[in-house]
Amino acid sequence: MKKMPKAPKRKQGLSRLFELAGGKRKKLVFACFLAVLSSAARIVPFFTIYGVVQELLAHYTLATEVDGGRIVLLAGVTFxxxxxxGICAYFSSAISHTAAYDIIYELRIQLMGKLARISSGYFTGTTQGAIKKIISDDAEQLEAFIAHHICDIAAAIATPVFTLLYLFGMDWRLTLVTLLPICISLCLLSACLKQPDKAALQVELHDSQERMQGTIVEYIHGMSVVKVFNRSLSAFRRYENDLNAFADIVSRTAHANAxxxxxxxxxxxAQLMFLLPAALVLLPTAKSYLDFLPVILLFFLVGGGLKEPMENMMQMVIMSNRIVEGVNRIDNILMQPELGENGTGNPQTYDITFENVSFSYGQDLQAVSEVSFSVPQGSVVGLVGPSGGGKSTLAQLLLRFYEPQAGSIKIGGxxxxxxxxxxxxxxxxxVFQDSVLFHxxxxxxxxxxxxxxxxEExxxxxxxxxxxxxxxAxxxxxxxxxxxSNAYLSGGEKQRIAIAxxxxxxxxxxxxxxxxxxADADNESKIQAAFAALSKNKTVLMIAHRxxxxxNSTCILVLEKGRLVGxxxxxELLRDCELYKNLVDANERRDRWSIRQGGVSV
Incomplete structure (x- = not known):
């Protein structure tokens, strides 16, 4: 039996970041190449100084024999x-920054486009703060990493490599001594980073930050409710608790790595601590003190200088672990299943049919259960029922905000x-109950x-x-x-703009x-008249509590607890549907309802 080909393994971490970079990868590679050149040029003065010291020590007894031409040549090489x-570092930074801005711009556009194509169920289980953190904060960290640290990593790797290659040519024994403390420290760092609990701490750190962001967004959006019910302290305490939890995970991460x-x-x-005794051991074996002394001086100077680029490299490695988690969170959005884009259906008529449709928001109680009905083209059908009956859910299913878990919905067959x-x-x-107007x-x-x-239209x-x-006005x-400019609109006015x-x-x-x-009574009558004109030759599904x-709808559907009951x-419903009759009676009592001093008149 022929084996099915394995699906290609999805890239992660920095390789995934370069994949997200798309067409900007060539720019990043070129920027890294320039960074490597700049790092190579940066260490040249150490070796030209060694050449000058070697020349001066070779003729320290007779200064007139010093080769002035060689000194001038070494000075020119240094310049x-x-x-x-300077040139390579400037252009490396400029190119990497330009690439970073383009990558993050395209990535954010990609994320926003993706959010528009995935099911609305994703937003039900994800806070606004978590999405804001991913699109804003995590993407911002990626921009800083791409603009600065990728080239820094290339330079931080190149500088020690070039230096050590040169040092091996000078004296392989002292070079191994120089490498010894670096190897020990790298082993310690690698062992630390590979521990599963350290990776778990990074995940917990991101989760805690997302909760904190979500609480901030919720607190700001609900400020009016918080104030009305005088819950400022308790709401702030929630933020304080989330902030303390974030501080706690930061503290635990620091202590775990301390x-x-x-x-x-x-x-x-500790290079000098190892080099000094090694130099004293090797000095008696040297053929010439005058030749060995500049070499020792070079190792003291350059060996100690290896600390800075190597530290930069290690910092980049540690930071890349944080970036990896940010990339994973971005991928969590980008890999969400989308609504099918490959359909070729093109209805020629506009009747609507629900066939045994069921849907649940993940709770035991289904929001819609085996609902079937038809809405003929050009008709006006009303959806009524108690709150929570599934009316708005049916509308959202028709819009494919969610996918039905059973049954089908058809337009024109x-x-x-x-x-x-x-x-x-x-x-x-x-037009939903809560209309959104953009700034x-x-x-x-x-x-x-x-x-x-x-x-005019x-x-x-x-x-x-x-x-x-x-x-x-x-x-x-x-x-x-x-x-x-004080251009604020009431809820009814916003609703009418949405209707427009x-x-x-x-x-x-x-x-x-x-x-x-x-809408107030006056505008409601105007809107109802407009709806009458709008509904001509259109299929209208009207959800109403009033x-x-x-x-006067062509047909009225009565829903209760997700089921169609009439x-x-x-x-016809007044005669045959007890629930509808009760709803009508409740509406009539509401219309007669008024407040009077000392009680309520109904």
Whole structure:
């Protein structure tokens, strides 16, 4: 039996980071090459100084015999090396920074695009703070790492390699002595980094930081509720607890690494402690003190100087471990399954069919359970029922915010999973209970429905939604930026701008999820009249708690605890559905409800 080929193993860590760099990898490689050249040029003066000292000691008894030409040549080489170092270091930094900015820009665009293509269920189990940390903080760390540290790693590796190669040519015995403390320190660091508990601490560190970020975002967004219920202290205490937890994991990480890192640093800077006794042992065996003395001086000078580039390299290794976890978190988003993009379905009609659809948010109680119904093209169907009955869930399933776990949803006989998401979004428009306006002009907020629309069409859509006069009264009319210059809109006004988007989009299927919830009585009647015009030749699914808004619907569907318990016209349901009759009675009592001194009148 022929074996199936193994799926290629996904890259991780720095190799994955270079993969994410895409077309900018060549720039990074070239920047690293320049960094290596600069590091090579940086160590040249040590060897030119050795040449000068050697020349001076060779003729210390007769200064007139010193080769002045050689001294001048060595000085020129030193100047040229310094010039090469400066030029290469500058262009290496410039190229790496440019590449880093481009990579992070493209990565953030990729992340934002990905978030728009994955199921909304991902956001249910992930806090805003965690997503903000990944897109902002983790990406920012990657930018700093790419712009600075990748080239630093290349230079930090190249400098000791070039130096040690030269030193081996000078005296292999002293070179091995120079390497001894470095090897010991590297073994200590490697043993520390490879311990599973150290990797677990890094994961815990990121988790704790995400929780802290999430609490901050939640605290700011809920500030009005916190103040109204006088819970400032307890809400702040949550942040304080998360902050203390983060400080605790940082402290535990530091203590866990204290001994091995301390030993690492103790050996790392001990070259002179090893070189001095070695030099004293080897000095009597030297053929000439005058030849051996410059060599010892060079090893003292350069051997001790190895500490800085090697320390830089080790710091980069430690930092790369943090970057690896950040890359993993970014990949956690990029590897999320997307809604199918390969569908070729293209409905020619716009009737809607739910066939035995079931869906759960992960709880024992299903939000929707074996729901089946049809919405003929051009009809207006109302969805009613107690809160938590599954009405909004059905709308979100139709929009493919979630995938049904059983059954199918069809538009024009085509399963929506076979319809490309962009095509599906062109077919369906929706106004939810809570409308979102972006920090942009009112016109651009409305234009989200159709970016190619003319100004006249934008204004007509606003008039149809009953918001045109309100917009005209804003400081800069349609060019007013929402939230700026005291341009604040009420909840009902925001809702009507969202409804204007629907008019402008003019899609054949419209979902209205409590679209008139925030409108006052006057504007509600205007919006209802606009809906009547909007619904012509369109398939409309209207979710409502105010039953009067759906009384004249072609059909009304009654949902309770995720199940369809009744369907029919208003009069048919009053006769045949006890739950619908109770809902109507409750609505009538609510309309008669009023407050009077000393009690409530119903």
């Amino acid at each position: 040229g090396a310094a010039l090469i170092y 001994k091995p890192i301390g030993a690492y640093y103790a050996f790392f800077g 085509v399963d929506i999973r076979e319809i490309p998401p962009n095509r599906l979004m062109n077919l369906v428009s929706c 942009d002009t009112v016109e651009r907020n409305i234009r989200m429905g159709n970016t190619q629309a003319s100004r 934008v204004e007509q859509a606003a008039k149809n939604a009953g918001i045109h006069d309100v917009i005209q 804003l400081p800069n009319g349609y060019q007013t930026v929402v939230g700026d 988007r629907i008019f402008l989009k003019d899609s054949p299927i419209v979902i209205l999820d409590e679209a008139t919830a925030y 039953l009067k808004t759906v009384e 369907s029919g016209t208003h009069s």
